[in-house]
Amino acid sequence: MNSVVKNLATLLFLFASMNVIAASQTEANKQTVIDYFRTALDEKNPDKAAELYGGEYYVQHNPLVRDGWDGFRSYIRNYVKLYPDMKVRIVRLIAEGDFVVAHVHTTLSKQDTRGVAAIDIFRLEQGKIVEHWDVIQPIPEESENPNSMF
Numbered sequence: 001m002n003s004v005v006k007n008l009a010t011l012l013f014l015f016a017s018m019n020v021i022a023a024s025q026t027e028a029n030k031q032t033v034i035d036y037f038r039t040a041l042d043e044k045n046p047d048k049a050a051e052l053y054g055g056e057y058y059v060q061h062n063p064l065v066r067d068g069w070d071g072f073r074s075y076i077r078n079y080v081k082l083y084p085d086m087k088v089r090i091v092r093l094i095a096e097g098d099f100v101v102a103h104v105h106t107t108l109s110k111q112d113t114r115g116v117a118a119i120d121i122f123r124l125e126q127g128k129i130v131e132h133w134d135v136i137q138p139i140p141e142e143s144e145n146p147n148s149m150f
Helices: 003-042 044-052 066-082
Strands: 053-058 087-096 099-107 118-127 129-139
Touching: 003 044, 003 066, 003 087, 003 099, 003 118, 003 129, 044 053, 044 066, 053 066
Parallel strands: 053 129
Antiparallel strands: 087 099, 099 118, 118 129
């Protein structure tokens, strides 16, 4: 084999290896977000969620929550006190690189059958959550179309 073909084969192998590594990191990031939701909201343990899945810092874009992990912990503690019967269901996850988007259905009480639809966007660094955005919309009683929000 001449050197050009060898170099090309090596580059193709390295490129394929990088894609496999990136894909496995993307899948790991998705699992981190699932575990983060489960721990913080289902188990109602924001301290453990921050410790296990949080990065060195936390940038929060929700205007109702302070920046940093202390802001996250405080907000979640108060939220689960207000809504102890809250249920959170991740309907779908979409991920690309260090970004994971969760399409979420949340009901706040046993009587709340409709709940809210939310999109949570997370940015991760080295497999840990470091940034969060969300958009939340109440599910209306009536819809102008026959389509579900999920």
